[in-house]
Amino acid sequence: xxxxxxxxxxxxxxxxxxxxxxxxxxxxxxxxxxxxxxxxxxxxxxxxxxxxxxxxxxxxxxxxxxxxxxxxxxxxxxxxxxxxxxxxxxxxxxxxxxxxxxxxxxxxxxxxxxxxxxxxxxxxxxxxxxxxxxxxxxxxxxxxxxxxxxxxxxxxxxxxxxxxxxxxxxxxxxxxxxxxxxxxxxxxxxxxxxxxxxxxxxxxxxxxxxxxxxxxxxxxxxxxxxxxxxxxxxxxxxxxxxxxxxxxxxxxxxxxxxxxxxxxxxxxxxxxxxxxxxxxxxxxxxxxxxxxxxxxxxxxxxxxxxx
Numbered sequence: 001x002x003x004x005x006x007x008x009x010x011x012x013x014x015x016x017x018x019x020x021x022x023x024x025x026x027x028x029x030x031x032x033x034x035x036x037x038x039x040x041x042x043x044x045x046x047x048x049x050x051x052x053x054x055x056x057x058x059x060x061x062x063x064x065x066x067x068x069x070x071x072x073x074x075x076x077x078x079x080x081x082x083x084x085x086x087x088x089x090x091x092x093x094x095x096x097x098x099x100x101x102x103x104x105x106x107x108x109x110x111x112x113x114x115x116x117x118x119x120x121x122x123x124x125x126x127x128x129x130x131x132x133x134x135x136x137x138x139x140x141x142x143x144x145x146x147x148x149x150x151x152x153x154x155x156x157x158x159x160x161x162x163x164x165x166x167x168x169x170x171x172x173x174x175x176x177x178x179x180x181x182x183x184x185x186x187x188x189x190x191x192x193x194x195x196x197x198x199x200x201x202x203x204x205x206x207x208x209x210x211x212x213x214x215x216x217x218x219x220x221x222x223x224x225x226x227x228x229x230x231x232x233x234x235x236x237x238x239x240x241x242x243x244x245x246x247x248x249x250x251x252x253x254x255x256x257x258x259x260x261x262x263x264x265x266x267x268x269x270x271x272x273x274x275x276x277x278x279x280x281x282x283x284x285x286x287x288x289x290x291x292x293x294x295x296x297x298x299x300x301x302x303x304x305x306x307x
Contacts (some may be wrong), residue, residue: 028057036064045072096136099129142201143270146277153195153281160192160199160233160301164222167203174211175218182218190222192233192301198278205271206237206297213247214239217294224303232284233303238296247295249288 028050035048047068050061103126110122145151164186175182192199210218217240225232241247253276279286284301 025054025057028054032057032061032064039068096133099133099136103129103133139270139274143274146274146281151281153198153278155193155195155282157191157193158196158199159189160194160235160303161186161188161190161222163196163199164203164220164235167200167207168220171207171211178211180214180216180218182220185219185221185223187223190224190233190303192282192303194282194284194301195278198282202275202278202299205275209271210237210239213241213295215242216240225300229300231303233301235299235301236296238294240293241290241295247288247290249290249295252288252297253286 032048032050035046038044039046039048047065048061050058106122106126106129110119110126113119113122165184168182168184217238219236219238221234221236223234225234253272276286279299279301282301284299286297286299289296289298
């Protein structure tokens with residue numbers, strides 16, 4: 001056998017090997033394609049299976065499965081979000097019905113009397129119910145907004161100390177009516193990376209929670225963290241709870257949780273749930289504790305130091 005024949009045999013063998021390899025790869029690609037088409041056309045959690053020895057094909061199958069897992073997780077999140085919003089609307093419809101029924105009754109009473117003082121009293125009550133209803137509707141709208149899986153907040157550098165003091169000042173009259181003088185310990189120029197609208201909403205909800213459920217000993221602090229919280233802003237708000245109105249710190253951020261089972265106060269029960277969603281959207285953390293009748297919420301947000 002001369003050299004030419006040897007080269008010819010080797011060439012034929014190589015071509016045969018390459019042909020077999022090509023058919024094998026084409027078969028593997030067809031298998032992947034058929035599985036992808038099946039998954040695309042059916043409502044299934046099926047994943048791509050591949051038993052070949054090609055590292056590249058194994059890698060492709062792995063990448064496709066990661067994409068499928070991502071879409072499945074997103075679909076599950078959308079379904080969960082949709083159910084959560086529907087449950088929210090259902091539960092809040094009962095809270096909305098209460099002030100509406102009350103207003104109807106007081107309108108009827110106001111129409112039955114000619115006494116100016118009685119009419120003024122009923123108008124005042126109706127106005128209060130309208131304010132409560134307006135707040136409930138606003139809370140419901142905001143909750144559905146922040147519950148959307150696509151909800152994102154624009155982050156920027158801001159002076160948290162200034163926003164906190166301005167927000168506290170806007171509630172001065174409410175605290176004064178209740179005879180509460182908050183103990184403020186706010187460090188100047190504590191800055192964060194956050195969203196101003198979100199931060200204001202968080203502070204408003206936390207302060208309203210104190211005004212509704214707090215009794216006295218209201219303390220608010222803000223300082224730059226150290227140790228595990230170095231490079232972060234640490235905000236705390238605490239108050240002594242009213243007797244019989246002690247919240248469960250493990251549940252206060254849950255939807256519709258109300259420590260006041262008798263519902264003497266008009267509350268949607270989702271204010272603190274909104275707070276937690278907003279804090280998480282800014283990369284922060286929030287937790288609650290209760291000890292000896294003192295309820296405390298601690299919020300930690302990324303800080304930037306001096307402006």
